[in-house]
Amino acid sequence: MERRAYFIAGDLLANLSTGAVAGAASALLVGPGWPMWLAMPAGMLLGMLLASVLGVAVFFRYFGAMEVMLPTALTGMLAGMLAAMWATMAPLGLAPAALLGVLCGYAALGLVYALDWHLKRSAPEQGT
Amino acid sequence: MSDIATRRKWDRAARSFDLMTGIGPDKRWEPAKRALFGRMGQGEILFLAIGTGLDIPFFPPGRRILGIDISPKMIAAAAPRVAAYRGELRAQVMDVHDLDLPDRSIDQVFTSCTFCSVPRPVEGLRQLYRVLKPGGELHMFEHTGSRLFPFGLMLHAMTPISRRVGPDMNRVTTANVVRAGFQLDRVQPVFLDVVKTISAHRPQD
Numbered sequence: 001m002e003r004r005a006y007f008i009a010g011d012l013l014a015n016l017s018t019g020a021v022a023g024a025a026s027a028l029l030v031g032p033g034w035p036m037w038l039a040m041p042a043g044m045l046l047g048m049l050l051a052s053v054l055g056v057a058v059f060f061r062y063f064g065a066m067e068v069m070l071p072t073a074l075t076g077m078l079a080g081m082l083a084a085m086w087a088t089m090a091p092l093g094l095a096p097a098a099l100l101g102v103l104c105g106y107a108a109l110g111l112v113y114a115l116d117w118h119l120k121r122s123a124p125e126q127g128t
Numbered sequence: 129m130s131d132i133a134t135r136r137k138w139d140r141a142a143r144s145f146d147l148m149t150g151i152g153p154d155k156r157w158e159p160a161k162r163a164l165f166g167r168m169g170q171g172e173i174l175f176l177a178i179g180t181g182l183d184i185p186f187f188p189p190g191r192r193i194l195g196i197d198i199s200p201k202m203i204a205a206a207a208p209r210v211a212a213y214r215g216e217l218r219a220q221v222m223d224v225h226d227l228d229l230p231d232r233s234i235d236q237v238f239t240s241c242t243f244c245s246v247p248r249p250v251e252g253l254r255q256l257y258r259v260l261k262p263g264g265e266l267h268m269f270e271h272t273g274s275r276l277f278p279f280g281l282m283l284h285a286m287t288p289i290s291r292r293v294g295p296d297m298n299r300v301t302t303a304n305v306v307r308a309g310f311q312l313d314r315v316q317p318v319f320l321d322v323v324k325t326i327s328a329h330r331p332q333d
């Protein structure tokens with residue numbers, strides 16, 4: 001698990017801002033008239049796309065490749081999907097959508113850190 | 129993809145390679161790479177895919193190393209780092225599928241983010257096997273696909289795009305090493321089951 005302050009701060013910055021952007025963009029795209037079956041994948045795709053764009057443009061070069069790409073893709077996917085689902089049911093403003101995205105960023109990063117820690121502890125020898 | 133196409137792709141990538149990987153990925157992976165390259169011994173060493181030479185500062189001094197890469201532009205960009213190495217380091221354009229080296233002439237092979245990029249990985253690994261002496265070591269720092277959900281799926285989905293400008297994201301490099309005839313010694317995770325070091329050797333006859 002990463003212990004260097006620079007990279008932990010970078011991971012937080014990348015995931016929280018990706019989440020905020022993905023959540024807000026998804027809320028902008030999707031409105032109360034959308035069917036859930038369409039809103040969910042549309043939000044996920046938009047979130048992942050935005051995560052890749054932000055990663056290539058800003059975050060990968062400063063904070064790492066896979067270590068940034070995978071959690072931010074997960075963050076974007078989650079934030080986009082949840083904001084889109086919410087927006088189909090009730091109007092969702094940009095600020096609450098961004099906040100939802102920030103929470104997704106925390107959750108996704110926490111999950112990845114925990115998984116990484118667990119894998120190194122329990123299965124130091126890997127497959128593929 | 130033909131090898132000319134591979135060379136062109138990496139020649140193009142050479143322009144922005146240090147900008148994209150010289151700070152974040154390079155520093156992030158530095159401890160794991162230093163530990164791996166710290167295994168360089170006193171014999172003949174082949175370093176596959178020297179790139180722009182970002183790995184060279186992590187090499188222990190005083191070794192005898194031939195660094196190769198398919199891309200002349202990468203090799204040209206690596207020149208200052210090659211010159212700064214305190215030891216014997218030569219850099220040469222060479223394709224791993226067609227190694228211009230005698231059989232059983234190398235003691236150790238090192239690679240770094242290479243087999244995500246080599247078009248025919250098992251064939252490339254068989255060439256490494258050929259040039260290694262029996263008992264010779266292969267040490268790799270690589271990123272691969274993942275068995276974890278949803279990361280494995282994501283890496284598969286990204287590969288058709290990433291391979292146009294750079295590496296594949298979904299390689300099964302550990303399995304490829306075994307397929308090429310090597311005996312696996314150790315696979316150590318660096319990040320999830322995606323970034324890892326792989327150590328193997330060519331069995332004695």
Ligand SMILES: C[S@@+](CC[C@H](N)C(=O)[O-])C[C@H]1O[C@@H](n2cnc3c(N)ncnc32)[C@H](O)[C@@H]1O
Pocket residue numbers: 134138139176177178179180181182183196197198199202222223224225239240241242245246247295
């Ligand atoms: C992702 S870069 C890694 C460069 C360097 N090892 C590093 O980590 O900074 C992949 C490298 O593999 C080289 N490469 C791709 N196919 C190759 C082949 N068939 N033979 C030799 N080198 C190859 C590319 O030119 C490129 O420099």
